[in-house]
Amino acid sequence: MRKTLILLAVLSTSIFSMNAQKSEKDIIKKLDQKSADYGNIAQNIWEFAEMGYQEEQSSGLLQKTLQDAGFTIKKGVAGIPTAFIAEYGSGSPVIAIMGEYDALPGLSQKAVAEKESAGAAAGHACGHHLFGTASTAAAISTKEWLEANKSKGTIRFYGTPAEEGGSGKVFMVREGLFNDVDIALHWHPGAQNAASAGAALANKSAKFRFYGVSAHAAASPEKGRSALDGVEAMNMMINMMREHIPQEARIHYVITAGGKAPNVVPDFAEVYYYARHNRRDVVIDIFDRMVKAAEGAALGTGTTMDYEMIGGTHELLPNLTLQKVMHDNLSEVGGMEYTAEEKAFADKIAKSLGQEKADLATAKNVQPYKTEARAFGSTDVGDVSFTVPTVGFSTATWVPGTAAHSWQAVAAGGTSIGNKGMMIAAKTLTMTAIDLFKDKKLIETAKAEFIEKRGADFKYIPLLGDRAPALDYRK
Numbered sequence: 030m031r032k033t034l035i036l037l038a039v040l041s042t043s044i045f046s047m048n049a050q051k052s053e054k055d056i057i058k059k060l061d062q063k064s065a066d067y068g069n070i071a072q073n074i075w076e077f078a079e080m081g082y083q084e085e086q087s088s089g090l091l092q093k094t095l096q097d098a099g100f101t102i103k104k105g106v107a108g109i110p111t112a113f114i115a116e117y118g119s120g121s122p123v124i125a126i127m128g129e130y131d132a133l134p135g136l137s138q139k140a141v142a143e144k145e146s147a148g149a150a151a152g153h154a155c156g157h158h159l160f161g162t163a164s165t166a167a168a169i170s171t172k173e174w175l176e177a178n179k180s181k182g183t184i185r186f187y188g189t190p191a192e193e194g195g196s197g198k199v200f201m202v203r204e205g206l207f208n209d210v211d212i213a214l215h216w217h218p219g220a221q222n223a224a225s226a227g228a229a230l231a232n233k234s235a236k237f238r239f240y241g242v243s244a245h246a247a248a249s250p251e252k253g254r255s256a257l258d259g260v261e262a263m264n265m266m267i268n269m270m271r272e273h274i275p276q277e278a279r280i281h282y283v284i285t286a287g288g289k290a291p292n293v294v295p296d297f298a299e300v301y302y303y304a305r306h307n308r309r310d311v312v313i314d315i316f317d318r319m320v321k322a323a324e325g326a327a328l329g330t331g332t333t334m335d336y337e338m339i340g341g342t343h344e345l346l347p348n349l350t351l352q353k354v355m356h357d358n359l360s361e362v363g364g365m366e367y368t369a370e371e372k373a374f375a376d377k378i379a380k381s382l383g384q385e386k387a388d389l390a391t392a393k394n395v396q397p398y399k400t401e402a403r404a405f406g407s408t409d410v411g412d413v414s415f416t417v418p419t420v421g422f423s424t425a426t427w428v429p430g431t432a433a434h435s436w437q438a439v440a441a442g443g444t445s446i447g448n449k450g451m452m453i454a455a456k457t458l459t460m461t462a463i464d465l466f467k468d469k470k471l472i473e474t475a476k477a478e479f480i481e482k483r484g485a486d487f488k489y490i491p492l493l494g495d496r497a498p499a500l501d502y503r504k
C-alpha cells in the first residue's frame with residue numbers, strides 16, 4: 030500500500046515536472062516571438078529620453094504594457110509620480126523584477142556609428158530603456174508561466190524612476206514597498222554578458238549653494254561678496270582633502286551655477302558634489318568633512334551656505350546563491366551573434382574606441398563566473414539589496430569596450446544590438462524567476478545567506494535621510 034502511494038507520488042511529480050519543463054520552453058519561445066514588439070517599446074522609450082522623475086511617457090508605456098497583459102497597477106508610489114508597481118498572482122513567494130527608464134542629461138545621440146546629437150536634451154547612455162523593457166517582458170512571461178502551471182505566488186514589476194542621481198529606489202525601500210518581497214531581480218545593459226557577483230559603491234550627493242552680495246566688479250568690488258569665491262574655496266579644500274581619504278574613494282563635482290557676467294560679482298553660486306566608496310560608513314565620514322569644507326569656505330569668503338541632499342545609496346550586497354543560478358541561466362541563453370549590418374556598425378564603434386575591430390567573442394560569450402567583483406559605479410539597487418536578497422547581471426547591449434554614459438552606448442542602444450541584448454536579459458530573468466517559483470529551498474538558502482551577510486544587528490538607515498524625492502533635480 031505504502032509502496033504504491035510512493036510510486037504514485039513519484040509518477041505524478043515526474044509528469045508534473047515534464048509538463049512544467051515543456052511549458053517553460055514554450056514560455057521562452059513565446060517571449061522570443063514577441064521580441065519585435067518589445068524592441069518597439071524600448072525604442073519608443075529611447076526616443077522619449079526622459080530624465081529622472083520626468084519619465085511620464087516611459088513609465089506610462091510600461092504601465093500600459095503590463096496592464097494589457099493582466100497586471101494590476103499601483104502608480105505614483107512613494108510620493109513619486111513616475112514610480113509604480115505592477116502585480117499578478119497571489120500569496121508567496123513574492124518575486125520582484127525591477128525596471129528603470131530614466132535618461133541622462135546632455136547625452137543626446139542618434140543611432141549612428143559617429144558622434145551626432147539627436148537634438149534632444151538627454152539620451153539613454155545607460156540603456157535604461159532596455160532595462161525597463163526587458164524587465165517588463167520578463168514579468169509578463171513569468172506571469173504566463175504561473176498561469177500555465179496554476180502555480181501559487183506573486184510576480185511583481187517595480188517601475189523605479191530616477192536611478193541616475195535621483196535614488197528613486199531608496200524612497201520605495203524607505204516606504205517599505207519591498208518588505209514582503211522574497212527575492213528581487215534586476216539586470217543592467219553593458220558591454221559584456223556577465224552574471225558574476227556584482228559590486229557597487231555607496232554614495233551621497235548634494236548641491237551646495239553659496240549666497241553673496243552683488244556689486245560692480247570694477248567700480249565697487251569692496252561692496253561685493255562673491256558666491257563663486259565660496260564655491261572655489263570649497264573646491265580647493267575638497268581637492269586637498271583627496272589626499273587624506275581612503276584611496277578607493279571617489280569625489281566629483283560640477284559647478285551648476287557660477288555667475289552670469291564677469292563684471293557682476295555673483296551673488297549666487299552652486300556646486301553639485303558626489304562622494305563614493307564601497308563602504309557607506311566611509312562615505313558618511315567623507316560627506317561630513319565636505320560639509321565642514323563648505324562651511325569653512327563660506328566663513329572665509331564672507332558668504333553664506335546651505336546644502337540640499339540629493340541622493341544617497343547603499344553599496345551592493347551580493348547573494349552568491351542566487352548569482353550562480355543567474356549565471357547558469359545566462360549561460361544557457363548565451364550571448365549574441367551580429368548580422369553583417371550589425372557587425373559593420375560595431376566595427377565603426379570599435380574604431381571610435383581605439384580598437385581595430387569589434388570584439389565579437391565578447392558579444393557572443395558569457396564571462397566566466399566570479400565570486401569577487403570590483404566596481405566604481407553606484408546604484409540605488411544597493412538599498413534594495415540590503416532589504417531583500419537581490420541578484421543581477423549584465424548583457425552586451427553595447428559594442429564590447431563601450432563605457433556607460435558615452436555616446437557609443439546611446440547609439441548601440443538605439444539599434445538591433447541593444448534589442449538583442451535586451452531579449453537575452455528578458456529570457457534570463459524569466460528563467461530565474463521560474464526557478465525561484467519552482468524551488469522553495471532555493472529561496473530559503475538565498476535568505477539564509479542574505480541574513481548572514483547583512484548581519485543580525487543591521488538596521489536600515491537611508492543615506493539621504495528623511496528628505497522627500499528630489500522631483501525637480503533635473504530641472
Ligand SMILES: [Zn+2]
Nearest residue numbers: 155193433434
Ligand atoms: Zn548610469
Ligand SMILES: [Zn+2]
Nearest residue numbers: 155157192217
Ligand atoms: Zn544605469
